[in-house]
Amino acid sequence: MAQKIVLAIDIGGSLTKIGLVNENGKILEKRVFKTNAQDPFKIFVEKLKSEIKILTAGMDSTHKLISIGIGAPNANSLTGNIENPPNLNWGPLTPISKVIGEMFKLPVVLTNDANAAALGEMKFGTAKGMKNFVVLTLGTGLGSGIISEGRLLIGEHAMAGEIGHVNVNPNGRRCNCGLRGCLETYASVTGIRRTVFELIAEMSEDSPLRKISFEDMTGEHISDAALAGDTIAIMAFNKTGEILGGKMADSVAHLDPEAFILSGGLSKAGDILLNPIKKFMELRLFSAYKGKVKVLTSNTTSSDAVLGPAALAWSAFEKHTL
Amino acid sequence: MAQKIVLAIDIGGSLTKIGLVNENGKILEKRVFKTNAQDPFKIFVEKLKSEIKILTAGMDSTHKLISIGIGAPNANSLTGNIENPPNLNWGPLTPISKVIGEMFKLPVVLTNDANAAALGEMKFGTAKGMKNFVVLTLGTGLGSGIISEGRLLIGEHAMAGEIGHVNVNPNGRRCNCGLRGCLETYASVTGIRRTVFELIAEMSEDSPLRKISFEDMTGEHISDAALAGDTIAIMAFNKTGEILGGKMADSVAHLDPEAFILSGGLSKAGDILLNPIKKFMELRLFSAYKGKVKVLTSNTTSSDAVLGPAALAWSAFEKHTL
Numbered sequence: 147m148a149q150k151i152v153l154a155i156d157i158g159g160s161l162t163k164i165g166l167v168n169e170n171g172k173i174l175e176k177r178v179f180k181t182n183a184q185d186p187f188k189i190f191v192e193k194l195k196s197e198i199k200i201l202t203a204g205m206d207s208t209h210k211l212i213s214i215g216i217g218a219p220n221a222n223s224l225t226g227n228i229e230n231p232p233n234l235n236w237g238p239l240t241p242i243s244k245v246i247g248e249m250f251k252l253p254v255v256l257t258n259d260a261n262a263a264a265l266g267e268m269k270f271g272t273a274k275g276m277k278n279f280v281v282l283t284l285g286t287g288l289g290s291g292i293i294s295e296g297r298l299l300i301g302e303h304a305m306a307g308e309i310g311h312v313n314v315n316p317n318g319r320r321c322n323c324g325l326r327g328c329l330e331t332y333a334s335v336t337g338i339r340r341t342v343f344e345l346i347a348e349m350s351e352d353s354p355l356r357k358i359s360f361e362d363m364t365g366e367h368i369s370d371a372a373l374a375g376d377t378i379a380i381m382a383f384n385k386t387g388e389i390l391g392g393k394m395a396d397s398v399a400h401l402d403p404e405a406f407i408l409s410g411g412l413s414k415a416g417d418i419l420l421n422p423i424k425k426f427m428e429l430r431l432f433s434a435y436k437g438k439v440k441v442l443t444s445n446t447t448s449s450d451a452v453l454g455p456a457a458l459a460w461s462a463f464e465k466h467t468l
Numbered sequence: 469m470a471q472k473i474v475l476a477i478d479i480g481g482s483l484t485k486i487g488l489v490n491e492n493g494k495i496l497e498k499r500v501f502k503t504n505a506q507d508p509f510k511i512f513v514e515k516l517k518s519e520i521k522i523l524t525a526g527m528d529s530t531h532k533l534i535s536i537g538i539g540a541p542n543a544n545s546l547t548g549n550i551e552n553p554p555n556l557n558w559g560p561l562t563p564i565s566k567v568i569g570e571m572f573k574l575p576v577v578l579t580n581d582a583n584a585a586a587l588g589e590m591k592f593g594t595a596k597g598m599k600n601f602v603v604l605t606l607g608t609g610l611g612s613g614i615i616s617e618g619r620l621l622i623g624e625h626a627m628a629g630e631i632g633h634v635n636v637n638p639n640g641r642r643c644n645c646g647l648r649g650c651l652e653t654y655a656s657v658t659g660i661r662r663t664v665f666e667l668i669a670e671m672s673e674d675s676p677l678r679k680i681s682f683e684d685m686t687g688e689h690i691s692d693a694a695l696a697g698d699t700i701a702i703m704a705f706n707k708t709g710e711i712l713g714g715k716m717a718d719s720v721a722h723l724d725p726e727a728f729i730l731s732g733g734l735s736k737a738g739d740i741l742l743n744p745i746k747k748f749m750e751l752r753l754f755s756a757y758k759g760k761v762k763v764l765t766s767n768t769t770s771s772d773a774v775l776g777p778a779a780l781a782w783s784a785f786e787k788h789t790l
Binding site: 277278292294295297299300301302303304305306307308309310311312313316323324325328392395396397399400401402403404430432433434435438 | 599600614616617619621622623624625626627628629630631632633634635638645646647650714717718719721722723724725726752754755756757760
């Protein structure tokens, strides 16, 4: 019998990653191409089609493609559409599941990128065997996916898990979403850059970070400086950990998870970020939760991004064949 | 065939309510007695036994008792125990499900009072037909029960839904739980009293509330004064609504519910509380949720408290007979 595999598609604002993944999370083939988000959807679909053709060219009768999983920003799992994506010039409503399903005559499942990441962590990653956990993706923004009793928390309008937009301070930093003081304006790569610039403005200490412009500064610049003992960088990580840890304590008061799994660029900083997060989360936890909630980092890398949509495709397939 | 009924037990810090409830939420018999929380558990059990005897004295063969549901503070649904209740002098661990199950030779299900209230609202109350909602009980403290996809959110340690302990301000009011600035120190009957006393201290306006001591002041005193146009009382409701509405927006960013159902003493204030809550929740909602989340008040009264544990007993029975 042919080995079953799924096609996984991870659509990002800059790169789209596609892969063929088996049930054990082994990526048999993968490709990466530019999303070219400023072009219309039609052009993306043509590019995707030709890339998938190359990806599947080597497939023979020993493999059978059974379904397609897609992770994308602003994806609605109930409708199968991408809705009002701020970083894709595709218009207000893109019926991506329908278009790709008709193209390949296969079942398509769609969810937003952070939800896909949570499913990927549960099936193939750090959260294997866990039933209640929260994935926080700390990249340009802060995405989140919540798993409760082994299932993705969906919500009434398929929009559960926007922890990046809980409020730190109603008069705080302006967020792209139109609100002020959203968590992602503090706890993300962009957020810690903003904190570094605030500290540079406030303080007079020397710092290698004073030589780098806002646009050029990466998370690595800040973590490298912190590891080398730079006061401003260390303060920036402490401040970020205090804010994020405090808000994670609030998430615990809703969800009572076993663990948080941190992924994305900022999570690569390791202990210089994890230590203040753990300290402040623990400090702010309601007594019933103290000492019970783990904070872990994902063991996947950005090249594994297809594992999220692959897990989605597998879980949908398993649901249908139960 | 005999009509099936359940025995519902609502244990509170001051009163315990018991009732016989049919599948439609009709309370056939009910009784209320003092919990006498300072006495040991053994004395409570004896009292409960004799009260249940009176409650069921009129039952004949046309009714069949099939199970028992218990709602209690600090109840753990996984273990069947009441754990470290601050308001019951029963010691650190009371195996209430076991004791009552053995006494009546019937299946017993236990959950905390706010979770029971959420189940009651779903089966018999304001949330009938809803799949995703949050119940907030605004009494002495702030309890919460979360329903997600038609099921009670339990969490890893059976402690999900402690929204009363999300943080408003890390340097804020002292909470009984040991933390500072917990939501329930602002948004509860006790919380609004604290706000009134802060405002009395800050302001110089006349107010009928200046004549009442902290211990004597009830939620009704404050809502009566607000309805009569008292500045301090109105400000207290606005401030409470701003804080609670803002935190409800954070809950939405986790759970994406269809509605919040407010119950308990403070919810009886009606629009003077609901209007600022709705205004500030809406203001702080992430764009994807704006205009989509209802804020409702429970249509049950405190004498209906047995409907929560009754719904729990019915849902456990239905699960076993599916």
